[in-house]
Amino acid sequence: MVGRGDGGAHAEKRPNELLGSWFVRSGWSKGELARQVNRRARQLGANHISTDTSRVRRWLDGENPREPIPRILSDLFSERFGCVVAVEDLGLRAPHKPPSASGVDLPWTGPQTVAMISEFSRSDLMLARRGFLGSSLSLAAGPALVEPLQRWLVPAPATPAAEPAAGATPRRPGRLSQPELDLLETTTVMFRTWDAQCGGGLRRKAVVGQLHEVTDLLQEPHPEPTRKRLFKVAAELAELAGWMSYDIGLQPTAQKYFVLALHAAKEAGDKSLGSYVLSSMSRQMIHLGRPDDALELIHLAQYGSRDCAGARTQAMLYAMEARAYANMGQPGKCKRAVRMAEDTFADALDGTEPEPDWIRFFTEAELHGENGHSYRDLARVAGRSPTYATLAEPVMARSVELFAPDREHQRSYALNLIGLASVHLLKEEPEKSAALTREAFGVARKVRSERVNTRIRQTVDTVTRDYAGLPEVADLAEELTAHLPEAAATV
Numbered sequence: 001m002v003g004r005g006d007g008g009a010h011a012e013k014r015p016n017e018l019l020g021s022w023f024v025r026s027g028w029s030k031g032e033l034a035r036q037v038n039r040r041a042r043q044l045g046a047n048h049i050s051t052d053t054s055r056v057r058r059w060l061d062g063e064n065p066r067e068p069i070p071r072i073l074s075d076l077f078s079e080r081f082g083c084v085v086a087v088e089d090l091g092l093r094a095p096h097k098p099p100s101a102s103g104v105d106l107p108w109t110g111p112q113t114v115a116m117i118s119e120f121s122r123s124d125l126m127l128a129r130r131g132f133l134g135s136s137l138s139l140a141a142g143p144a145l146v147e148p149l150q151r152w153l154v155p156a157p158a159t160p161a162a163e164p165a166a167g168a169t170p171r172r173p174g175r176l177s178q179p180e181l182d183l184l185e186t187t188t189v190m191f192r193t194w195d196a197q198c199g200g201g202l203r204r205k206a207v208v209g210q211l212h213e214v215t216d217l218l219q220e221p222h223p224e225p226t227r228k229r230l231f232k233v234a235a236e237l238a239e240l241a242g243w244m245s246y247d248i249g250l251q252p253t254a255q256k257y258f259v260l261a262l263h264a265a266k267e268a269g270d271k272s273l274g275s276y277v278l279s280s281m282s283r284q285m286i287h288l289g290r291p292d293d294a295l296e297l298i299h300l301a302q303y304g305s306r307d308c309a310g311a312r313t314q315a316m317l318y319a320m321e322a323r324a325y326a327n328m329g330q331p332g333k334c335k336r337a338v339r340m341a342e343d344t345f346a347d348a349l350d351g352t353e354p355e356p357d358w359i360r361f362f363t364e365a366e367l368h369g370e371n372g373h374s375y376r377d378l379a380r381v382a383g384r385s386p387t388y389a390t391l392a393e394p395v396m397a398r399s400v401e402l403f404a405p406d407r408e409h410q411r412s413y414a415l416n417l418i419g420l421a422s423v424h425l426l427k428e429e430p431e432k433s434a435a436l437t438r439e440a441f442g443v444a445r446k447v448r449s450e451r452v453n454t455r456i457r458q459t460v461d462t463v464t465r466d467y468a469g470l471p472e473v474a475d476l477a478e479e480l481t482a483h484l485p486e487a488a489a490t491v
Helices: 017-026 030-043 053-060 069-081 110-130 143-153 178-198 200-218 224-247 251-268 271-287 291-304 311-327 331-348 364-381 386-403 410-426 430-444 450-466 476-483
Strands: none
Touching (some): 017 053, 017 069, 030 053, 030 069, 069 110, 110 200, 110 224, 110 251, 143 251, 143 271, 143 291, 178 200, 178 224, 200 224, 224 271, 271 291, 271 311, 291 311, 364 386, 410 430, 410 450, 430 450, 430 476
């Protein structure tokens, strides 16, 4: 007889050698594994599961348990060994390439998007602290990155809401109340504010945990308007998890979250949000020295949101287009994009157009910061051109001036301080560069951002190498060691 929580007769089954191997190496007894399965099942609300030593023996003999037991076993063995032990690794399902390792070219369907976000966020929660997740991924670039994302614009047939997993406790449709849905959206706004204030290293794990909870909700049936709002929340949280990962140096993890966010935005039917996700991917590509990819992503974002993006969003996209052109060494196109960003941003200031919270960061200070960095990058590409450095200085200085009293966007303040310091280096003004770098030290200590720390270290290395004999510069390296942590946290 087959007990509750298991499925199928176990006659003529071959022993499950994969499960047996993990079980032997774990050092657990059958009774201990049964107790852990029962404990985890109760935590998941699956109170119908009651496992004992004889049932564990049947699994080892080749019987396949029903969900959620395979997932529970995957969790338990993953935690035991400190690496992802997928259900397939335990011999409990036919092997397939798991979504978390399948790169950028992913299926564009609602249920599979939910499954991919759920699996990836779950793996991240378990393993990111130990570094296993990031090391198991690789970055996509070039056509391998851009071509799959172009399907974001292809209309997809409607898909029914995902059914609960077999064996899961059924729940009534529409159990999520309006106040609960409002609270989910408010919590996402709060996380975004924390990121701007404190950097990506402080609350990343909380964001990933919230994202995983939202995917659990998306596996239940909901009315279509609720489903779309949940997908929008999932898209914003996945984008923020990607942004925080990018900020602390987990680049492959960041790209994966960005891709999943774009999938969720498509399911939400929110093209403006999708364009914002693509702009984040573009920033990452510029950071990684791939401006050609950055430009293609921005053009894809602009085309996809051409009939729905607000003026502030369009201005942000133009500013990122300018950054890409600057890094490609195309000054004419860069300057034109800068002008478009400025003109379009002016249209956003009339306040008549409602704007989503995710674009609220793109203030006048941010606009000047992006354009100042574009001119700075042109100067670098043009061999330390004094002309472009001179163009960059007043624009970047205005950004620093506007960010100085802003307590919410401390990371942006630090990045623009160090950006202005780099401009003064290009103008061969090391004393001013050193003074701004020292100012950046104090702001950097308030945030946990490896991106900020890395840019400060790069600037200090340059100024101390080139101008070590100046009194204003001589002690800068020692001050860096005293005032800045060696590395940001990666949780």
